Amino acid sequence: MRVVLALDGARASTLAEDLRLEGAEVRTVVAAGDPAAAVADAMAGPEAAELLGELARADLLIVAAGRGALTAELVGACDRFGVRIAPVCAREADRRLAAMFGLHPYSGDADAVALLRPPERPETAVESAPGGRVLAVWGPGGAPGRTTLAIELACELVRDGRRVGLVDADAHAPSLALATGLADEGPGFAAACRQAERGTLTVAELARIAAPLGDVEVLTGLNRPGRWPELSQARVAAALDVCRAWVDDTVVDVAAPLERDEEIVSDIDGPRRNAATLAALASADVVVAVVAADPVGVSRFVRDHAQLRAVVGATPVRVVVNKTRGGPLGIDARGQVRRTLERFAGIEDVWFVPWDGRAVDAALLSARPVAHVSPRSALTGALRRFVGEAVVPPIRKPVERRERGRTGLSARLLRTA
Template identity: 65%
Template sequence: MRVVIAGGARGRALAEDLRMEGVEVIAVVAATAPAAVVADATADAAAAGLVAALSSADVLVVDADRAALTAALVAACDRFGVRIVARCTRASDRRLAERFGVRAVDADAPAREVIDPAAGDSTRPVGRGRGRVIVVWGAAGSPGRTTLAIGLAAELARDGRRVALVDADSHAPSVALATGLADEGPGFAAACRQAARGALSVDELERISLPHGGLSVLTGINRPGRWPELSVERVQAALTVCRDWADDVVVDVAASLELDEEIVSDLDGPRRNAATLGALRVADLVVAVVAADPVGISRFVRAHSELRAVIGATPVRILVNKTRPGVLGLDPRTQVRRAIERYAGAGEMWFAPADARAVDAALLSAQPVLRAAGRSALTAAIRRFVGEALEPPPPPPSPRRRRRRPSRRPVAPRV
């Protein structure tokens, strides 16, 4: 573990204790130096050196002071994948650390407790058990993967379950845009970097995720060029930790299922489709979204065999979206069902209508469909799909035989 300490004389003392514990301390700087260098990294050569140290560090230890712990510093550390530990002397210091979502320790805490999140931290969130990973996938085009992923996650969270929404789309991430969340520090990319170092935990996921109406959201990469950060190993490791963080983890992925090693010569290089393939391989359930038009159906049929080759025996729930009679005749559901049954061998499927007004309301308000248009036909379809395909209702109680009660009518006495 590589640590940067900001804190003057107390920082130098802590550095000596950490070195005795076998921890690599790469820099000891003034208390406000990290915040200053983040505000202006072009000041001098020393500032550039501190930025390089921060980018290679695992932990930054800083005083919980308004001049030393700033929003810009927290955002920069999120981009670098650096965990912040704030040393507190007063109750106001702890409130400041909680406001930024960073870990707080006492100023005189032992060195091991400073770098070990599990040592002496009574406020650490406790895992809720092995949750399930639900991956929302669809063939190329715009079948409505992101809209339905957000809607399904919101519906799953209605009964009090802890639900996480993850944007693992390495081609066109859009969860942050659809929910109105900031993506300066992509949460899922930071989680993947922490997972690669073996430092991802439940409290780290709490820190880097963003709340959105009862959901915990890990936003996707903010530039498509950052896709090499989402490797298969990192994605699978991050989603494995997410199982201990949430009851349901809804993952939005890209459409392409091509194996990159078949089309490139560098067998050890990064893969553009690694995030999609990695998420599908660890999924407990796959929601396959199909656009209800001739092009969308043909694309799904051709990609279905590739999907099965990736996921094996993982259950698939088919959700046919944008169902309308205009392109498929008077009975679109029957037409779609027959085509998918014949060419993809899939039997059971669910349907969601083409409801442009509800989707527009959701995008305008940056909310899930069920909150923006709670009485729409699309909301009813999502709730029916969750109730039948994702959370089957409990079986009805077995009927009991009604025992005939004795008649209470008076009986005439015999004469």
């Protein structure tokens, strides 16, 4: 294990020797505030740049907790690098600071063995309480409205008092942060995937790295599509398993491509560009498939539907026809789409979301969900019906028989029944 040690005084050299005796590779020993200063300004000098490089290659950062040493920028950088932080807390205020960042505090006299050992997972980890659902929102290429419907679906689910998480697992064109006005420089879903691979992802850690969107907790996506190898199939599946214990419903926005081209041309176990999409669909309890209500969008969906069914197997697929309007389809747009999907894809149950350009434009202008900007819009109403009928079916109470208005034989039969 590669360790960066940031402590002041004689304690630093003593602990470094103990760490080496335990088999750790101590890369560098610096003052407590140096890592935070290097992250804040890597151009301050060659020493800062060198320290930042060592931090990027490390597995563990042991740092003295304090306002100047343990900062939000340092925690965010370590999340991006996949570095575990072990804050050494000498005072109660230091412990509160570490807890604020969701870090496990270590006492000031903690030995090398304790610092090298990851903290035990809490009882709320996924192994002990797997109960939440995963809902994957997929659609073919051509912008049918996957991200918009994923955001509105999460906002609608949270109205019933559920705990809802919204995840951007699109490895091709992530846009959840842009659509909701959230910063995409935070750790987000990629950091959750890295920690899940190491087995250190917990519910508390998910709550720390998530960004709030009203009552919805959001794990933003990659800030650069070139980082797609970070979303491997094993990482994504493990992270979504922990999400089941984190919230009641996890809505996952995924990319369109479903191909496994890498497996065809090579048998080497390497990165797969579509691994995140395939892993999310395989982990989903419900798949919401989005169709654009125009001839091109319906044609693309029909062609990809068979491949989608091959990926998800027996998982329920709820088909939503988005941007429904008469312009590109003429008279009886809904009937034409319904008959086409039934004839060429065997889909009988379809839900329609109307074209509501004014509400969507207002949401994009303010970088907020449509449900927050136009709660009475046609789009919000259609999603509400869809959630009630297809995602969370209402409990149907038995209808009581009533005698009011009955006369003659029927009334006598009811009274004697």
